[in-house]
Amino acid sequence: MPPRDGRATLSTVARSAGVSVTTVSKVVNGRPDVGAGTRALVESLLAQHDYIGRRSPAAEGSPATARIEVVLEGDLNAYSTKIIQGVLDAGGEAGIGVAIGTQAGADASRPRGWARDLAAAGRRAVIAVVDEPPSTDRAALSRAHLPLVVIAPLNPQRERVTSVGSTNFAGGMAAAQHLLALGHRRIGYVGGSSRSARDQARMHGYRAALEAAGVPVPDDYQRTGDSRYQDGIAGGAAQLDLPERPTAVFAGSDETAAGVIEAARARGLRVPDDLSVVGFDDTEVARLTSPPLTTVRQPLREMGGVALRTALRLAAGEKLDSHHVELATELIVRGSTAARQVGGGADPATR
């Protein structure tokens, strides 16, 4: 009986190639004893027929078969690690295997048949921890009937892509309000790109809090660039070297905040005595800085879990209420913020 689902068998392909099943089998298994022309012909027909071979009943049933593919941008870091932890946790609970994309190249250079291979290997959905999913990837996944969920994209609303994020605007507001409540009035911002709606929301939350409190926000107190350690050092340096330097800085990520702390230390300024610093994310970094970092927690693990469950729901053909969900951020107060010093902001050399 031929496979009901219309999947190609060796004999389908052999017939259409006009060769024997034996020969097709050899090509599939990469045996050397096949003529070059024959091999090329058979290979093209295998691809045309989307041949994926006989399914293994064992693998079908196995909880170890990876159902979810996690796609990353660049290297793993403290941020993506927490998200992945959440995906793994939720996968473990659901009895679902999770594979991490081994990206030989960048997203731009996915191997041919990438999405089809994922489907053939048993994936049911893809979770991407990326700023912007390339449209080529989205098209390929859609052809392979693999739903995609993006975690914390730069511009969640712009694309018609299912995504999970957090309340960036509220987080930025909470950070600034915390600093205002500590008596700070000169509050700088060092954050991510202005092309990112995500980072814009954080910055505008900060601005909204300051404006509501009647506190001015000079242009040179707002610095946007990338969100890495080096950007924190550069942005922190620029602000701390101002004639009227801020007494507090809200950084758009924990890494950036670590850079700001280092910029302060390099200038002999103490955190939090001379400078309060608030980060964003609450990755492992926030626990390890000196002092430990006050930060706006993004529930990254939870976001990973929501992404996994959403992905499974899409794979099961369910409809979603909304294609974008945001989880609440929360201010975590640690040791990097303190009440504004009397006379704070003076040059430490004059003390």
Next chain:
Amino acid sequence: MPPRDGRATLSTVARSAGVSVTTVSKVVNGRPDVGAGTRALVESLLAQHDYIGRRSPAAEGSPATARIEVVLEGDLNAYSTKIIQGVLDAGGEAGIGVAIGTQAGADASRPRGWARDLAAAGRRAVIAVVDEPPSTDRAALSRAHLPLVVIAPLNPQRERVTSVGSTNFAGGMAAAQHLLALGHRRIGYVGGSSRSARDQARMHGYRAALEAAGVPVPDDYQRTGDSRYQDGIAGGAAQLDLPERPTAVFAGSDETAAGVIEAARARGLRVPDDLSVVGFDDTEVARLTSPPLTTVRQPLREMGGVALRTALRLAAGEKLDSHHVELATELIVRGSTAARQVGGGADPATR
């Protein structure tokens, strides 16, 4: 021809159960038309023989089929992340898919048939980032013909397990020699458990360097516990509160070092002016402390890559030259170490 690798087939199980292949097939597929007693018998024999069914040539061919399972202990952290990055990189180069174990429970509580399920899902080998692979896991993997490679185990030589580590003794020596060269004579150690050969090697490397230089190593300068941030705070605090506190501390991990830096900061001591600190690992943490951390680099990415290639070699049935390989550590000098201050070690309040 029966499978060479000794895997059970339906007929193996049928013979040992004294029933037909048909009946065994029905049990495997959960068909209802099998007597309860027969089903129970067959099921127990399937388990006994570790039956995993025939391999799917389909999934065989797909580069997306996860061939390697990475097993973790507890949550992902900066350390395991770098290793996994190395595994992913090497997997990408080899065109090999990598899955991360979704451990619902701890290692102790692997689900029944764990290793068998992995084999059925196409895994060829397992890489464990764990202190000690439980013998139950090792037995299960061996029955499922899945080779195991352990990365940086506590006691690499003790077990007959293939493992990849780094030159811990040499690393400890390099750290201490660096501090000695900077003029330090009161050099403390805050490191991992004394039950761990890995941590012992680091400590003895440190001791060897000090003894070779004729520098005494008082007992209360050597503190062992766990290797986390909190242990660094506690260990750092204990040493910094000594009547004659060290002017430099070698910490057994970057996290511990971050804790020592925090203990110093909490006491108003500046790093590196009042206290030099050397870490171990060179994870992302080392870049983000203030000041950036001088540390002994373990080539964690490379170790992940070597583990992957070793695992594939074992899966292909190759013999290894050695069941344990160590990659070289290397001292990375950053900002947390400096020449001993003239008068260094005095209470800062008296300056």
Next chain:
DNA sequence: CTGAAAGCGCTTACAG
């Protein structure tokens, strides 16, 4: 409830 028989998809030793 059980299993002999037929048949599928695939692989391989071997003849040409």
Next chain:
DNA sequence: CTGAAAGCGCTTACAG
């Protein structure tokens, strides 16, 4: 380099 033939592991319609 190619494929007919034998055979493996598995499934299923069917006889008892």
